[in-house]
Amino acid sequence: MMSTRSRRWALGAALLLQALAVPAFAGLGGNAGSVEADQLKMKGTLRTTVAAAFTVHEITSPAGTVVREYLAPSGVVFAVAWHGRKMPDLQQTLGTYFNQLTAAPRPEHPNHAHFSVNEPNFVLQSSGHMRAYSGRAYDPSLLPQGVAVTDIQ
Amino acid sequence: MRRLIALVSVATVLGLAACGGGGSSDLSGGGGGGTTPPAGNNVATLTVDAGPDQNSVNTPFVSVTVCSPGSTTNCTTVDHIEVDTGSYGLRIIASALPSSFALPYETDSNNNTIVECTVFADGISWGPVETADIQIAGEAASSVPVQIIGSSSFTTPPADCSSRGMTEDSVETFGANGILGVGAFVQDDGFYYTCPSGTCAPIEPSLNEEVSNPVAFFATDNNGVVVVLPNVPAAGSTTLTGSLIFGIGTESNNALGSAMIYTLDPDTGNLSITFNNSTFSESFIDSGSNANYFVDSSIPTCTSGFFCPSSTLSLSATVTGINNASTAVSFDVANADDLFNGNTSGVAFNNLAAPESDTDSFDFGLPFFLGRSVYTAIADQSTPGGNGPYIAF
Numbered sequence: 448m449m450s451t452r453s454r455r456w457a458l459g460a461a462l463l464l465q466a467l468a469v470p471a472f473a474g475l476g477g478n479a480g481s482v483e484a485d486q487l488k489m490k491g492t493l494r495t496t497v498a499a500a501f502t503v504h505e506i507t508s509p510a511g512t513v514v515r516e517y518l519a520p521s522g523v524v525f526a527v528a529w530h531g532r533k534m535p536d537l538q539q540t541l542g543t544y545f546n547q548l549t550a551a552p553r554p555e556h557p558n559h560a561h562f563s564v565n566e567p568n569f570v571l572q573s574s575g576h577m578r579a580y581s582g583r584a585y586d587p588s589l590l591p592q593g594v595a596v597t598d599i600q
Numbered sequence: 601m602r603r604l605i606a607l608v609s610v611a612t613v614l615g616l617a618a619c620g621g622g623g624s625s626d627l628s629g630g631g632g633g634g635t636t637p638p639a640g641n642n643v644a645t646l647t648v649d650a651g652p653d654q655n656s657v658n659t660p661f662v663s664v665t666v667c668s669p670g671s672t673t674n675c676t677t678v679d680h681i682e683v684d685t686g687s688y689g690l691r692i693i694a695s696a697l698p699s700s701f702a703l704p705y706e707t708d709s710n711n712n713t714i715v716e717c718t719v720f721a722d723g724i725s726w727g728p729v730e731t732a733d734i735q736i737a738g739e740a741a742s743s744v745p746v747q748i749i750g751s752s753s754f755t756t757p758p759a760d761c762s763s764r765g766m767t768e769d770s771v772e773t774f775g776a777n778g779i780l781g782v783g784a785f786v787q788d789d790g791f792y793y794t795c796p797s798g799t800c801a802p803i804e805p806s807l808n809e810e811v812s813n814p815v816a817f818f819a820t821d822n823n824g825v826v827v828v829l830p831n832v833p834a835a836g837s838t839t840l841t842g843s844l845i846f847g848i849g850t851e852s853n854n855a856l857g858s859a860m861i862y863t864l865d866p867d868t869g870n871l872s873i874t875f876n877n878s879t880f881s882e883s884f885i886d887s888g889s890n891a892n893y894f895v896d897s898s899i900p901t902c903t904s905g906f907f908c909p910s911s912t913l914s915l916s917a918t919v920t921g922i923n924n925a926s927t928a929v930s931f932d933v934a935n936a937d938d939l940f941n942g943n944t945s946g947v948a949f950n951n952l953a954a955p956e957s958d959t960d961s962f963d964f965g966l967p968f969f970l971g972r973s974v975y976t977a978i979a980d981q982s983t984p985g986g987n988g989p990y991i992a993f
Binding site: 578580 | 655684686719720722759760762765775781788789790791867868882886893897904905956957960961963965
């Protein structure tokens with residue numbers, strides 16, 4: 448589970464090569480190159496953790512908000528999660544799925560501390576309050592075998 | 601530093617232990633949440649109803665009067681302002697104000713209007729910061745920065761704002777005529793901008809320029825609030841009236857009494873709640889949440905997004921402050937579909953719950969407040985129970 452300095456250097460080199468070929472906006476549904484784009488956009492620091500079923504790239508912005516991007520063995524970003532004092536740039540983090548967030552129906556009984564979107568290819572759950580926001584989003588069709596939703600946090 | 605604050609707070613609670621506290625409380629208990637509304641200059645009426653969008657449940661509203669600074673005639677009263685202990689500052693939807701009513705813009709040193717992007721978990725609200733004198737019940741606050749959402753003069757949020765969620769800039773999308781953030785901090789720590797020549801760029805305003813909790817600006821009764829709401833039957837209630845009392849231990853009607861103090865994380869306002877043998881370290885108690893939100897994969901969820909167990913569950917969770925003060929709280933979870941179908945005009949339910957997505961969080965929302973007096977003390981403000989930020993009940 449531990450990331451190592453050498454692994455990060457190797458990954459960084461690989462990401463740099465891939466970043467040349469991908470659009471700046473990717474996030475959810477993107478690939479490892481989009482993680483690099485997100486890190487640059489957030490002016491954040493990147494930490495990588497490798498687990499059996501997926502790899503987590505964790506970007507921490509200067510303001511302290513943490514965004515985690517979950518990469519399947521195929522390289523696709525199948526989920527993202529965030530927590531921190533400020534809401535992150537969700538357009539960057541959700542990529543093309545952001546339009547599904549802004550077009551989502553309002554719940555029957557809404558409140559400002561919780562919001563969710565449940566669509567066949569896009570699930571988003573946002574919660575929290577000023578000074579402490581958190582959330583996660585994923586594409587159920589991209590979830591690798593053996594990964595539970597509760598692994599995304 | 602944080603440890604020092606915690607130690608001081610523990611000492612404060614120990615000093616109060618002689619007054620009672622500890623043990624468990626249930627929904628019928630609490631520090632005096634009664635059926636007789638308290639009276640006084642510091643008491644505003646809370647109304648729980650369906651709200652301006654007719655969709656609200658478990659949402660408390662209050663009326664607020666705003667005046668142009670220094671004026672006693674250029675004033676207007678706005679009803680259905682949501683009372684939210686999870687945010688800080690007064691925000692009003694522009695369309696809820698008379699078109700003839702205007703407040704002065706707050707400007708920076710270059711005379712550019714300061715505009716805010718407010719972020720809630722469910723969306724963003726864009727609008728200028730304006731300065732108002734505020735009256736609620738018999739309390740008055742002068743020259744408070746407030747946000748006017750959906751202003752016709754600032755219609756389009758910059759991409760840096762709109763990228764953080766869906767836009768809520770109307771009464772219909774916001775679900776209220778405005779929101780009164782009376783939580784445990786003064787400033788809202790939002791995203792601020794100026795927009796010279798129509799192009800908006802982020803700024804870092806000074807603390808006194810930020811939209812702020814008006815309670816801290818009152819001449820008296822300015823150290824926090826008490827939310828007092830009666831309990832409701834298990835089938836819910838079609839109407840509910842309570843009190844928003846200003847001040848803690850400042851008047852005969854807002855004494856702490858037997859309420860126990862749970863200090864909050866001075867950065868986040870969160871505390872700890874233990875449920876099902878798991879500790880949720882980023883938990884909160886929030887009048888702006890319309891249900892109790894927590895993680896329990898054994899309870900089915902229905903299409904409305906709330907929990908729908910096959911029969912009502914009686915559960916318990918333990919609230920623990922940063923000061924380690926701790927109390928078990930019992931609560932029920934009913935089938936939300938049955939509640940809504942059985943009481944189609946119901947607006948207040950003490951047994952409404954929903955799944956929490958944050959695996960570190962348990963949110964006691966408005967159902968927790970029913971049948972209780974819940975005190976929220978503002979950070980660094982002095983009270984007879986010690987300095988805020990804390991929650992007491």
